[in-house]
Amino acid sequence: MQIHNKLTNTRGFVSSYDDALRFRDMITPKAEEHARILTFWKKHGTAATKEAFGVSRPTLFRWQAALRKGEGRLETLRPQSTAPRSKRQRVIPQPVADLIIKERSYEKIGKEKLAVLLKEDSLGDYSPSTVGRMLADMKKQGKLQNPVRYSLSGKTGRMIERKPRTTPTPLMPPSMPPIS
Numbered sequence: 001m002q003i004h005n006k007l008t009n010t011r012g013f014v015s016s017y018d019d020a021l022r023f024r025d026m027i028t029p030k031a032e033e034h035a036r037i038l039t040f041w042k043k044h045g046t047a048a049t050k051e052a053f054g055v056s057r058p059t060l061f062r063w064q065a066a067l068r069k070g071e072g073r074l075e076t077l078r079p080q081s082t083a084p085r086s087k088r089q090r091v092i093p094q095p096v097a098d099l100i101i102k103e104r105s106y107e108k109i110g111k112e113k114l115a116v117l118l119k120e121d122s123l124g125d126y127s128p129s130t131v132g133r134m135l136a137d138m139k140k141q142g143k144l145q146n147p148v149r150y151s152l153s154g155k156t157g158r159m160i161e162r163k164p165r166t167t168p169t170p171l172m173p174p175s176m177p178p179i180s
Contacts, residue, residue, distance in 0.1 A: 026075035034063050034077040092134050096123050097143065100134065104144055111135060 041049040041060050049055060063077055070076025096118060103109050103117060111132040118126050138144045149162040
């Protein structure tokens with residue numbers, strides 16, 4: 001049995017579907033509120049808008065310019081990301097990194113003991129949490145290796161290296177149908 005799409009030759013279906021998706025995803029309640037404030041501003045003026053909504057005149061002009069630039073599309077009034085464009089990178093001093101690598105090569109030493117060793121070697125007075133962040137950064141950069149875990153096989157008596165899983169374990173076996 002063949003499956004036919006009822007809307008195959010309907011003119012404008014794809015563009016209206018795209019518009020529906022765009023409106024569903026892009027227009028946030030905040031953008032709708034900004035549009036409502038702009039219409040109130042056009043009708044009643046700056047003083048009434050500032051008193052009613054607490055929005056300054058430059059903000060109103062900025063929203064108006066964004067709406068004009070977006071050719072009247074309301075999704076242009078969405079609040080933009082406030083994350084900084086460039087974040088400060090943590091730089092670990094080379095003597096500190098060398099000491100951490102040397103101490104971690106003998107045994108798995110924790111951040112508290114490393115902080116004490118750094119203070120004793122007068123390389124800096126770092127808190128354990130700062131040392132922990134340094135350790136995490138060095139692991140991400142590949143300068144520190146994750147320790148290999150071993151388990152003892154009860155059957156053969158051999159040491160087996162446990163490798164971390166690349167994919168998470170499934171919650172359900174693949175043979176079971178999903179619960180609906």
